[in-house]
Amino acid sequence: MYRDRVLLDDDLLAEMVLWRVPTPVRGSTHRFKYRLVLIDKDECVLRYVNEAGKGDHRHIGSDEVGYSFSTIQALRADFLMDAAEYQRRR
Secondary structure (H helix, E strand, C coil), X not given: CEEEEEEEECCEEEEEEEXXXXXXXXXXXXXXXXXXXXXXXXXXXXXXXXXXXXXXXXXXXXXXXXXXXXXHHHHHHHHHHHHHHHHHHC
């Protein structure tokens, strides 16, 4: 449904992939499957995903925390906000 890759800096890449699925991924209540990642020098430093059984969540470094999915637009905005915060602290 949607795929975008954006080079934010020399070694900083954001990739956003979203699929529409026929039934919700186990653990989620919506009909989207997604993976939004921020890669810094070949290391994943931020990831928003909904995995079967885990549902909607995000990885910030080595921490895993729940994520409350509301809309695709909010998902993208939240990810980009976290990515910008990471880029500022870098």
